[in-house]
Every structure is written in C-alpha cells, then in structure tokens.
Amino acid sequence: MRHHVLLRTLLAALSAAGCASAQSGGLPTAPLVDACPAGRYVAFTIAIDRSATPPVWGVGASGQRLVLVWPEGFTLAEAGVLDPSGRVVARAGQVIDDAMGGTDGSGADLICGIGGQVYVKR
Numbered sequence: 001m002r003h004h005v006l007l008r009t010l011l012a013a014l015s016a017a018g019c020a021s022a023q024s025g026g027l028p029t030a031p032l033v034d035a036c037p038a039g040r041y042v043a044f045t046i047a048i049d050r051s052a053t054p055p056v057w058g059v060g061a062s063g064q065r066l067v068l069v070w071p072e073g074f075t076l077a078e079a080g081v082l083d084p085s086g087r088v089v090a091r092a093g094q095v096i097d098d099a100m101g102g103t104d105g106s107g108a109d110l111i112c113g114i115g116g117q118v119y120v121k122r
Helices: 002-017
Strands: 026-029 044-048 055-057 065-070 074-079 081-082 089-090 102-103 109-114
Touching: 044 081
Parallel strands: 026 065, 065 109
Antiparallel strands: 044 055, 055 065, 074 081, 081 089, 102 109
C-alpha cells in the first residue's frame, strides 16, 4: 500500500511539471519528489538529437520511443545528460539498465534514479 501511495505522489508531482527550459538544455524536467519507487525500468538505449523536441529520449528493445522526464536540475550538455552535480548520467547510444521511476498519465517515463543515484528532496 505504501508503495502505491509513494508512486501516486511521485506521478502527481512529476506530471504537474514536465517542462523543458533553455536552462535544462531543452530536457523535460520535473520537481524532485519525496521518495522514488524501488522498481526499475526495463533496459533502454539513450538517443540524443539536439534539434528534436525533446532532445533526449529512450529507445526500448522493440524500438519503441520512450519519452523521458528528468529530475529538476538535470541538463543536456555536449557530453550528454548531466545531473545537478555535473556528473554525466547518460550519453547517446548508452544502454541504461538501472533507471528508476514511474510513468504519468501522458505516458512519459519519469526518472528519479539513474547511475546508482536516487534524486529526491532532502
């Protein structure tokens, strides 16, 4: 039950934002949440095209395009997707097999954990 409450809280908070800005390099981002669900996404590959909207998305094993919403403070730089500390967490062509999060009503995948790090309110 607690897991469902946390997931609903995460989805409500993230789907309320999901906006891209010049500051984020065009990445759709959402505010940090109180907790991140323990579930992991099935592996996907990062695709980056700075002329696309959004400029970063996932590609699933069957080729489906995954809309990714990143935690607040993430940015797109030449090296790839950076977390708030400047650490590269995703590069074009990289297979991501440790992402955590959930989906919102629009079908976007709301990332709250990646690269062994969980991004939540402190």
